[in-house]
Amino acid sequence: MGSPGGWWGRKSTPAKVETYTRWSFHFIALSEPTVIGVTAFGHVEARFALLLMVPVAAHVALAMVTASRALDWTCGRRPQPLRLLWALGAVTAALAVTALVLSRHGPGGEDTATVLGSVFGATLSYGVGMMALGVKDRRNVVRLVLGYGAGAGLVAWPAGMPALGALAAAAFLTAASGFFAATSCFSVWLLKAVYALDEARETRARLAVAEERLRFGRDLHDVMGRNLAVIALKSELAVQLARRERPEAVEQMIEVQRIAQESQREVREVVRGYRRADLEAELHGARGVLRAAGIDCEVSGGTDGLPAEVQSALGWVVREATTNVLRHGDAKKCTVTVLRPEGRVVLTVRNDGATAPHGSSRTGGTGLAGLRERLSAVGGTLDAGEAGDGEFSLVAEVPLTARPALEVAS
Template structure:
C-alpha cells in the first residue's frame, strides 16, 4: 500500500494546491469550537458550556460543507452553492444575535459573558470568512464584511451597549472578519491562477503538436500537390495517345513512372525530416522551455560529431523527458548530461519531481515504451525510475555504431 508521501506525490501541482487550500479552511472552521471550548474552560459549569457548544457545532458543520462545495465550485465541478451560502449566512446572524442578547439578558456572571462574547466573535469572523469562498465578486465580499460589522454594532447598541463600546465592537468585527475573508479571496485567486497556468501549459503542448502536424501537412502538400497534378495530366495524355496508337504514349508513361518514383523519394525525405530530432536543438529547446516554466535546467556534455541516427534517437528522449517534467512532475530543478564513454553515448536526465510521471513508471507507459522502441532500432537501451532522495532519473544509452532504422513509406 502506498504511504502518505506516495499519495501526495501522485497528485498534480493544481491538485496539491487545492488539497492544501481545502484542508487549511477545514482546520480554520474546526478551530471555531476549539477557541470557544478553551474560553469556556473554567469560566462556566460543564452543562452550560455544553449548551453553548451545541449550536456552535451545528454552525461549524454547515461551514465545513460550504467550504467543500465552494472549492468544488471554484474548480468547476459544481454550481455555485447559493442555498448553502444563504443557510450559513442566516445561521451566523442568528447565532451572533442570540449570543449578544444572552450577554445582556442571559445568565449572570462574568464567565458566561466571556464565553458568549467568544461565541459571538468567532461565529461572525469564521462565518463571514467561509462565506467569502463562495462569492465571485469581491465587491460583494466587501459588502458582506461591512454588513456584518455594522450589523454587530447596531444590534449591540439596540441592546443597550454604550455607543463607544458598540462602535469598537463593530470596528473589531469588521477587521477580524475582513482578514479571514481576504485570506479566502486570495486563496481562491491563487487556486484559479494555478489551474489557469496548468491549462496554459497543456494548451501550449497541444499547440506545439498541432503546429508540427500543420508543418508536416504543408510540406507533404508542397511535395505531392504539383507532382500528382503532373502525373494526372501526363496519364491523361498517354491515354489519348494510346487510343490513337501513337508511340509517344510509352514515353509519357515512362515519364509518369519517373515522377512517381521521384515523389516517393521526396515523401521519404519529408518523413525522415519529420521523424528525426536534432539533439542539440532539442537540448536548447528543453533548457528554454523548462526555465520558462520556472524549473532550473542545466545541460552539460558534447554532442558534436555524433551520427545522425544517434542524435535523432537521443533527441526524442530529450523531448519526451522534457514533456514528462512539465506535465507530470513537480520539479524545481532538472539536469541533462551527455557522456561519451568508449564506443557509446549515455544521456541522463534527472529531476527532483519525487515521483515517476503518471503512466511512465519503470515498467512502462506509452511515452517510455515508444522511446524504448526508437532506441532499440539503433541498438540502444532506456532505464527510467526513481533514484532516491525524491529524484527521478532517465538514462538512455546508444552505441556510436548505431544501425540506422529502416523507414518504409507505403
C-alpha cells in the same frame, strides 16, 4: 495502503494547492471553537461551557460543509451552494444575536458576559469569512462584510450596549470579518490561477504537437501537390495519345513514372527530416521549455562529433523525456547529462517527479516502447524507472559504431 507521502506525491500541483486550501479552511473553522472554548472554560463552570459549545460546534460543522461545497463550486465540480450560504448566514446571525442578548440581559455575571461576547465576535468573524468562499462577485463580498458589521452595531446598541461601544464593536467585527473574507478571496483567486496555469501548460503541449503536424502537412503538400497535378495532366495526355495510337503516349507514361519516382524520393526526404531529431537542438529546446514551465533544468556534456544517426536517436529520447516531465509528475528540477565513455554515448535524464509513473513502469508505456525501438535500430538500449530519493531516471546508451537506422517509408 500507501504512505501519506506517496498519497501527497501522486497529486498534481493544482490538486496539492486545492488540498492545502481545503484543509486550511477546515482548520480555520476549527479555530473558532478553540478560541471560544479557551475563553469559556477559563471563566465559567465546565457544564455551562460544554452546553455553550453545542451550538458553536453545529455552526462550525455547517461552516466546514459550506466551505467544502464552495471550493467544489470554485473548481467547477458543483453548482454554487446558495442554500448552504443562506443557511450559514442565518445560523451565524441567529447565534451571534442570541449570544449578544444573553450577554446583556441573561443570567450570570461578568464572566458569562465575557464568554458570550467571544461567541458573538468569533461567530460573526468566522462565519462571514466562510461565506465569502461561495460569493461570486468581490463587490458582494464587500457588501457582505459591511452588512454584517453594520448589523452587529445596530443590534448591539438596542441590546443595551452604549453607542460608542456598539460603534467600536461594529468597527472591530468589520475589520475581523474583512480579514477572513479577504483571506478567502485570495485563496480562491490563487486556486483558480494555479488551475489556469496547469491548463495553459497542457494547451501549450497540445499546440506544439498540432504545430508540428501542420508543418509536416505543409511540407508534404508542397512536395506532393505540384507533382500530383503534373502526373494527372501527363496521364490524361497519355490516354488521349494512346487512343489516337500515337507513339508519344509511351514517352508521356515514362515521364509519369519518372515524376512518381521523384515524388516518392521527396516524400522519403520529408519523412526522414520529420523523424530525424538533432540532439543539440533538442537539448536546447528541452532546457527552454522546462524552465518556462518553472522546472529548473541543467544540461551538461557535449554533442560535437556524434554520428547523425546517434544524434537522431538520442534527440528523440530527450524529446520524449521532456514531454513526460511536463505531462506527468510534479518535478521541480531536471538534469540532462551526456557522457561519452569509450566507444559509446550515455544520455541520462533525471527529475524529482518519480511519484508520477511517466506513463509507464520500467518496461511498459507506449512512449518508452517507441524509444526502445528507435534505439535498438542503432544498437542502443534504454532503461527507465525510479532511481530512489524521489527521482525518476531515464538512461539511454548508444554505441558510437551504431549501424544506420532503418529509414521510414522505404
